Amino acid sequence: GESVGLHLPTLSVQEGDNSIINCAYSNSASDYFIWYKQESGKGPQFIIDIRSNMDKRQGQRVTVLLNKTVKHLSLQIAATQPGDSAVYFCVQGNMLTFGGGTRLMVKP
Amino acid sequence: DTGVSQNPRHKITKRGQNVTFRCDPISEHNRLYWYRQTLGQGPEFLTYFQNEAQLEKSRLLSDRFSAERPKGSFSTLEIQRTEQGDSAMYLCASSRTDLGNTIYFGEGSWLTVV
Numbered sequence: 001g002e003s004v005g006l007h008l009p010t011l012s013v014q015e016g017d018n019s020i021i022n023c024a025y026s027n028s029a030s031d032y033f034i035w036y037k038q039e040s041g042k043g044p045q046f047i048i049d050i051r052s053n054m055d056k057r058q059g060q061r062v063t064v065l066l067n068k069t070v071k072h073l074s075l076q077i078a079a080t081q082p083g084d085s086a087v088y089f090c091v092q093g094n095m096l097t098f099g100g101g102t103r104l105m106v107k108p
Numbered sequence: 109d110t111g112v113s114q115n116p117r118h119k120i121t122k123r124g125q126n127v128t129f130r131c132d133p134i135s136e137h138n139r140l141y142w143y144r145q146t147l148g149q150g151p152e153f154l155t156y157f158q159n160e161a162q163l164e165k166s167r168l169l170s171d172r173f174s175a176e177r178p179k180g181s182f183s184t185l186e187i188q189r190t191e192q193g194d195s196a197m198y199l200c201a202s203s204r205t206d207l208g209n210t211i212y213f214g215e216g217s218w219l220t221v222v
Binding site: 034036042043044045046049089093095097098099100101 | 141150152199212
């Protein structure tokens with residue numbers, strides 16, 4: 001069956017450093033991926049998405065990379081700030097499967 | 109655009125009671141989704157609507173769970189005969205299929221069954 005999973009449950013970074021959150025998927029037919037950020041007690045917040053016809057997409061301080069060969073995507077956050085502390089989910093476009101998320105902790 | 113709105117934000121109920129949550133999607137969003145999330149887990153898909161049609165409901169957790177979207181705008185999620193295991197956050201989300209179908213979430217409704 002399809003699955004979307006995350007490599008690391010917790011990532012701790014120093015404020016100002018760059019963060020990289022990884023995600024693997026198993027369904028090679030997946031053509032759309034979304035990254036969400038969820039702060040404690042709140043709903044998931046859309047960060048950035050990418051379609052399978054792209055291998056890179058940039059937003060404000062965030063970059064998503066898609067490697068279809070190894071079925072892997074990553075979210076890069078530049079100059080990580082305390083406000084970036086949250087759980088990050090990658091989700092396939094059909095929205096049926098969330099992984100357990102990666103908790104990003106930013107140390108001041 | 110006020111975002112996806114969910115009510116009530118918090119609900120405490122006694123075991124065996126029925127509860128209903130309401131979701132108002134973003135204006136003109138034709139799709140509406142319900143998820144459940146427990147502590148430490150990612151959201152778990154339950155069901156979704158396109159306009160008033162419920163296109164997927166096999167993921168609803170049991171026959172005690174039901175959802176409606178009678179006029180293709182707001183939706184309700186009802187849980188009958190609540191059990192302690194139903195305690196969770198219930199998330200609603202919406203999207204517009206003719207504009208990329210990006211899915212936006214509400215802030216969730218917390219249910220505590222005592």
